[in-house]
Amino acid sequence: MKINDNCVGCGQCTSFCKQEAIEVKGKAKITAACVECGICSFYCPVKAIEVPM
Amino acid sequence: MKTIVIGAGLGGLLSAARLSQAGYQVEVFERLPLTGGRFTNINFRGFQLSTGALHMLPHGPAGPLAQFLKEVKADVIIVRADRPTIRLPLKKHHPDYRHGFKDIAFSEFTKPLSHKDRLKIALLVVSTRKNRPTGSSLQTWIRTQFKDEWLVKFADSFCGWSLSLKSDKVRVEEIFEIIESMYRFGGPGVPIGGCKAVIDALEAVIFANGGRIHTRAEVSQILVENGRATGVVVGNETYRADLVISNLGHAATACLCSEALKEKIYADYIRMLKTLQPSAGIKICLAADEPLIGYSGVLLTPYAKRVNGINEVTHVDPKLAPPGKHLTMSHQYVAPENVKSLENEIDSGLNDLKEIFPGRKYEVLLIQSYHDNWPVNRAASGTDPGNETPISNLYVVGDGAKGKGGIEVEGVALGVAAAMKKIIG
Numbered sequence: 008m009k010i011n012d013n014c015v016g017c018g019q020c021t022s023f024c025k026q027e028a029i030e031v032k033g034k035a036k037i038t039a040a041c042v043e044c045g046i047c048s049f050y051c052p053v054k055a056i057e058v059p060m
Numbered sequence: 061m062k063t064i065v066i067g068a069g070l071g072g073l074l075s076a077a078r079l080s081q082a083g084y085q086v087e088v089f090e091r092l093p094l095t096g097g098r099f100t101n102i103n104f105r106g107f108q109l110s111t112g113a114l115h116m117l118p119h120g121p122a123g124p125l126a127q128f129l130k131e132v133k134a135d136v137i138i139v140r141a142d143r144p145t146i147r148l149p150l151k152k153h154h155p156d157y158r159h160g161f162k163d164i165a166f167s168e169f170t171k172p173l174s175h176k177d178r179l180k181i182a183l184l185v186v187s188t189r190k191n192r193p194t195g196s197s198l199q200t201w202i203r204t205q206f207k208d209e210w211l212v213k214f215a216d217s218f219c220g221w222s223l224s225l226k227s228d229k230v231r232v233e234e235i236f237e238i239i240e241s242m243y244r245f246g247g248p249g250v251p252i253g254g255c256k257a258v259i260d261a262l263e264a265v266i267f268a269n270g271g272r273i274h275t276r277a278e279v280s281q282i283l284v285e286n287g288r289a290t291g292v293v294v295g296n297e298t299y300r301a302d303l304v305i306s307n308l309g310h311a312a313t314a315c316l317c318s319e320a321l322k323e324k325i326y327a328d329y330i331r332m333l334k335t336l337q338p339s340a341g342i343k344i345c346l347a348a349d350e351p352l353i354g355y356s357g358v359l360l361t362p363y364a365k366r367v368n369g370i371n372e373v374t375h376v377d378p379k380l381a382p383p384g385k386h387l388t389m390s391h392q393y394v395a396p397e398n399v400k401s402l403e404n405e406i407d408s409g410l411n412d413l414k415e416i417f418p419g420r421k422y423e424v425l426l427i428q429s430y431h432d433n434w435p436v437n438r439a440a441s442g443t444d445p446g447n448e449t450p451i452s453n454l455y456v457v458g459d460g461a462k463g464k465g466g467i468e469v470e471g472v473a474l475g476v477a478a479a480m481k482k483i484i485g
Binding site for chain 2 (some may be wrong): 013015016017018019021022023031032033034049050052053
């Protein structure tokens with residue numbers, strides 16, 4: 008997962024992350040707990056989460 | 061009449077409910093998997109946090125949004141919150157809350173002033189209802205009337221909480237329209253079930269009237285023929301319509317029909333779009349075993365460095381938190397020049413909360429910031445350019461096209477009501 012510059016830090020992604028792998032403070036940060044399921048990216052309102060292919 | 065609504069935020073769903081009720085065939089397209097935009101709940105460790113709004117309707121059960129919901133027969137219970145209060149330092153010369161504080165009722169906001177200034181306010185309350193001040197910012201107007209900086213502090217805290225703006229960025233006309241609304245409709249209320257209860261009720265109305273809502277369906281283009289909106293493109297499909305309502309704000313809507321808007325006759329509109337400024341803010345969500353505020357009214361904090369106000373909605377609806385817990389949310393305005401240093405702004409907000417709730421136990425659940433493409437308001441209050449676009453049959457609703465004097469979602473409801481009047485009559 009990569010967070011791009013679109014991120015505003017609204018925290019919507021973290022509430023949908025089952026792994027509790029996103030920390031948010033002004034911007035989202037993916038932690039080591041991420042399993043790259045990509046679910047968070049669907050919920051991002053500003054297309055800030057890029058899922059590796 | 062076939063109608064397409066782009067975006068299932070509050071403005072889009074209010075429009076869809078009203079139009080479907082009036083017999084229009086309505087189809088809503090939402091890019092995200094969830095509806096409600098910045099006005100719905102997100103479950104976070106058992107707390108009903110929100111995607112944006114603070115589970116409050118600025119004018120409660122009598123305000124424009126509540127009235128609109130009643131008119132479309134959306135079933136939501138809205139409970140009036142306790143009266144707002146203002147936190148002052150214990151002694152007038154204290155610059156902050158570090159040496160203690162006292163709370164006064166919102167209606168007693170003149171208390172820190174001299175007798176002379178209080179008398180002047182009493183007279184202004186009467187005279188300004190007939191002759192509204194115009195032509196300046198709220199801050200400039202206050203400073204022409206009073207020397208006491210308390211009123212500017214208080215205005216900044218109120219404007220920060222309700223509009224996510226500083227008083228120097230709010231037109232005095234807008235604030236007097238808001239004051240009039242406060243007389244007419246009263247103060248805030250909390251929808252039982254939070255923001256999502258409003259969204260669920262509107263969806264129920266839309267479905268009952270035969271409307272449809274598609275999620276994960278991104279509109280990539282608005283079709284325009286001879287200056288008229290004729291439909292949208294979603295994925296590889298074209299959907300024709302007689303009417304298109306966009307909940308995306310004017311700028312993002314224009315991007316969906318940028319080719320059509322290249323014509324010279326639209327140059328003024330494009331120029332106007334460039335002047336629009338979204339407002340930015342930060343919400344800090346706290347969890348506590350013991351209430352931090354103790355009542356459901358807004359607590360304004362004019363002497364905090366960043367935090368403008370705080371609410372504790374679990375006094376109205378305990379189900380917004382796990383059993384025995386409270387949900388407390390602060391809001392702070394972020395100046396445009398500080399958007400690039402959000403972490404510092406957040407740290408200042410967190411420090412404020414320590415001073416506002418000294419020695420109290422709470423956990424910071426989530427810190428949510430809003431700016432640019434996901435802001436507090438797409439058009440800063442008082443600068444909304446109306447619901448019409450230069451493309452016929454294409455209207456904009458939502459927080460980029462609020463009605464005058466409407467705080468946040470009340471403004472959204474006023475804007476939608478105005479648009480519906482133009483469309484349905």
